[in-house]
Amino acid sequence: MAEKLAPWSREEFEAKLREKGKGYHIYHPIHVLMYEGKLTQQQMQAWVANRYYYQIAIPMKDAAILSNCPDREIRRGWIQRIFDHDGSGAIAEGGEGGIEAWIHLGAAVGLSREDVTSLKLVAPGTKFAVDAYINFAKQRSWQESVCSSLTELFAPHIHQQRIDSWPSMYPWINAEGMQYFKNRLTQARRDVEQGLQVTLDYFSQSREMQMRALEILQFKLDVLWVMADAIMLQSADIKVEGRDYLRQPVMNVS
Numbered sequence: 001m002a003e004k005l006a007p008w009s010r011e012e013f014e015a016k017l018r019e020k021g022k023g024y025h026i027y028h029p030i031h032v033l034m035y036e037g038k039l040t041q042q043q044m045q046a047w048v049a050n051r052y053y054y055q056i057a058i059p060m061k062d063a064a065i066l067s068n069c070p071d072r073e074i075r076r077g078w079i080q081r082i083f084d085h086d087g088s089g090a091i092a093e094g095g096e097g098g099i100e101a102w103i104h105l106g107a108a109v110g111l112s113r114e115d116v117t118s119l120k121l122v123a124p125g126t127k128f129a130v131d132a133y134i135n136f137a138k139q140r141s142w143q144e145s146v147c148s149s150l151t152e153l154f155a156p157h158i159h160q161q162r163i164d165s166w167p168s169m170y171p172w173i174n175a176e177g178m179q180y181f182k183n184r185l186t187q188a189r190r191d192v193e194q195g196l197q198v199t200l201d202y203f204s205q206s207r208e209m210q211m212r213a214l215e216i217l218q219f220k221l222d223v224l225w226v227m228a229d230a231i232m233l234q235s236a237d238i239k240v241e242g243r244d245y246l247r248q249p250v251m252n253v254s
């Protein structure tokens, strides 16, 4: 029988998790083109409208984690994520939350509130991918679901890229639309600290569990990748026998 491998040290395990960043959606063609300023307004609209479906799923996913977690200390930290996205307190005091900020991003790229919130522009592939993420959190242990949030390790970089490149690459986007990304820079770093501690503690019990954590992170990378595929296809200019590929032409926005 093969000898049982000892668990990696915490440092080695964290390094393995971070290595997974090589498969982050920052390297997906649609995000590379976005960074290079090569997306049209219509493609930017498709991206924002599709990503809204992810934004509204995040607090539902986090509520599922809370509902499975018997540890009060963890819940006290985790609940902040729901406030961050749904908002808390008075809007005037900056408590509007990330979902509202995303709707402002929609306005900044030329989408009405209704265009965004009706979900009429969301591609089927985006729905399947995001729903898989919510279902994962409903069905798996809270520690596994916490681990699946760790793509956030890599998110501050992609948010910073957008903050840096959009003003010059897409000067037509209203600067107020960037607020979501600015807020996330600090929020994501704080989130990651908690998510990483839980993952390093829980999964370091054995090498098998550490490997399992890497697989979970890969699942989440796949969710983001498939979403990017779906958005790219939806906004591609592909014609099949003279017909538009698009099932729901993005240009139909009011």
Ligand SMILES: O=C(O)c1cc(C(=O)O)c2c(n1)C(=O)C(=O)c1cc(C(=O)O)[nH]c1-2
Binding pocket: 058, 148, 149, 150, 151, 152, 153, 154, 155, 158, 159, 184, 224
């Ligand atoms: O813009 C992005 O590329 C991006 C990616 C991710 C991610 O890696 O899951 C998140 C976010 N943004 C984000 O803004 C966010 O609030 C967030 C929460 C989570 C999560 O899994 O709990 N991921 C992400």
